[in-house]
Amino acid sequence: IDFDTRQYAADKKISIEMAARELRYAWFEIVRKQFNADAIAVAHHKDDSVETVLMNLIRGTGISGLSGISPQNGKVIRPMLCVSRVEIENYLVERQIPFRTDSTNLEDIYTRNHIRLNVLPMLQKINPSVNETIFRTAENLAEAEKIYKKAVHADIEVVLKNNRIDIEALKLSASPLSVLFEILSPLGFHPAVIDDVKAGLDASPGKQFFSPTHRLIKDRTCFLIDKIKKTESDDPIYFIDAVSQEISTPVNLAIKLTGVPKLIDKKSRMLYADVAKLQFPLKLRKWQAGDRFIPFGMKGKKKLSDFFTDQKFNLKEKEETWLLLSGEEVVWVVGHRADNRFKITPATERVLQIELKTMK
Numbered sequence: 001i002d003f004d005t006r007q008y009a010a011d012k013k014i015s016i017e018m019a020a021r022e023l024r025y026a027w028f029e030i031v032r033k034q035f036n037a038d039a040i041a042v043a044h045h046k047d048d049s050v051e052t053v054l055m056n057l058i059r060g061t062g063i064s065g066l067s068g069i070s071p072q073n074g075k076v077i078r079p080m081l082c083v084s085r086v087e088i089e090n091y092l093v094e095r096q097i098p099f100r101t102d103s104t105n106l107e108d109i110y111t112r113n114h115i116r117l118n119v120l121p122m123l124q125k126i127n128p129s130v131n132e133t134i135f136r137t138a139e140n141l142a143e144a145e146k147i148y149k150k151a152v153h154a155d156i157e158v159v160l161k162n163n164r165i166d167i168e169a170l171k172l173s174a175s176p177l178s179v180l181f182e183i184l185s186p187l188g189f190h191p192a193v194i195d196d197v198k199a200g201l202d203a204s205p206g207k208q209f210f211s212p213t214h215r216l217i218k219d220r221t222c223f224l225i226d227k228i229k230k231t232e233s234d235d236p237i238y239f240i241d242a243v244s245q246e247i248s249t250p251v252n253l254a255i256k257l258t259g260v261p262k263l264i265d266k267k268s269r270m271l272y273a274d275v276a277k278l279q280f281p282l283k284l285r286k287w288q289a290g291d292r293f294i295p296f297g298m299k300g301k302k303k304l305s306d307f308f309t310d311q312k313f314n315l316k317e318k319e320e321t322w323l324l325l326s327g328e329e330v331v332w333v334v335g336h337r338a339d340n341r342f343k344i345t346p347a348t349e350r351v352l353q354i355e356l357k358t359m360k
Helices: 005-012 016-034 046-059 085-094 111-126 130-159 167-172 176-187 191-199 304-310 315-319
Strands: 164-166 208-210 214-218 222-227 238-240 251-258 270-274 282-286 322-326 329-333 351-359
Touching (some): 046 130
Antiparallel strands (some): 251 351, 270 351
């Protein structure tokens, strides 16, 4: 089997051990499908589970990390978890069955090997049965984890809705930190960051917390969970000419030129602008600091930032706001408010009608 483990680890920014594990199990799954097998049986034994508990304890973990290796994970089963390495080797020797030992198992350059070769022998001097003790403790914790998860997940159903963590509901839960850990840990948030989130329940809106893939934004009554978008360049500018019907942009707009309509849809998702006042092509871009417009029905200019504050926009809503411009003047804060300068008047003959369908 030819794997470029080092390159895979570098690309994924994970350890060599983790990279080898991911590649190995991905290959196992390919073989399982080729043979239409029901499961993949791997040879993890009791000592492996003990080492895993210690590794997780040293690195920092929740209760699940102290429960040892699971007997089953999806299509992967581990039928030998109930026996130790010594018991397996004795069985093979007694029956004169040849076996091999991976030479890298004797090198203590890896964390697991260091625990096996150095840490566990020291612990065995204190308690000769330490492996069995740790294994039994992990089994007990695995049972306790079932109770813990049932309770915490009941709280999560109340606290987490539509990628929003309700702060007041979180405070009323039996263990806010446990609820946060179970929500945020799978998203890559470090335990220390989760502690900071717990400490920031009453922080000012706008505070952000980051994992490699997600960010948490403090709003007035909740935390917003937002996946970090990978962008290759700055936010682009899109151009709309007078005859566009459909344009490929992150904003799904339905555009048409028409006469003055008899009925006006006053919903904010609709724009009606006097064509004679527009300079084509129009521009569509994200809002920027310093942008100003004259909100429909008003006379004076207003900063977009002040408009957002008045409308109680959270940080994510601000970042996702698009502007439609004629030249350098705002025609429409898309989906929110039109500019008064481009409104229909009794002198209007042609109207640009734009409907916001969805944000892509």
